[in-house]
Amino acid sequence: MNLDDECIHGLPPYSCTMCKNSAAVFVTDGGWGKYHLTTDCPGIASGQGLVTARTGYVGNIHRTTVGSRKIDGRDPCLVCRPPRRS
Ligand SMILES: [Zn+2]
Numbered sequence: 001m002n003l004d005d006e007c008i009h010g011l012p013p014y015s016c017t018m019c020k021n022s023a024a025v026f027v028t029d030g031g032w033g034k035y036h037l038t039t040d041c042p043g044i045a046s047g048q049g050l051v052t053a054r055t056g057y058v059g060n061i062h063r064t065t066v067g068s069r070k071i072d073g074r075d076p077c078l079v080c081r082p083p084r085r086s
Pocket residue numbers: 007008009010011013016017018019067
């Protein structure tokens with residue numbers, strides 16, 4: 001998975017006029033496939049717990065936007081309910 005922050009329009013989301021005003025969301029390193037509205041989400045902690053138990057490594061949290069390629073293939077978290085990509 002490519003973690004370079006690029007939006008669905010091929011630009012850095014913070015400079016893309018279509019994406020820079022879109023909602024900020026958070027993703028973590030690792031493969032459980034969700035994105036989150038808040039870093040306080042219990043879903044992040046449980047995901048990190050799973051990865052930590054498996055690898056001994058706590059995933060970093062990355063701030064991004066709904067338009068970012070970083071959330072390609074990820075589903076909105078069912079706990080904190082971030083906006084879906086429109
Ligand atoms: Zn964009």
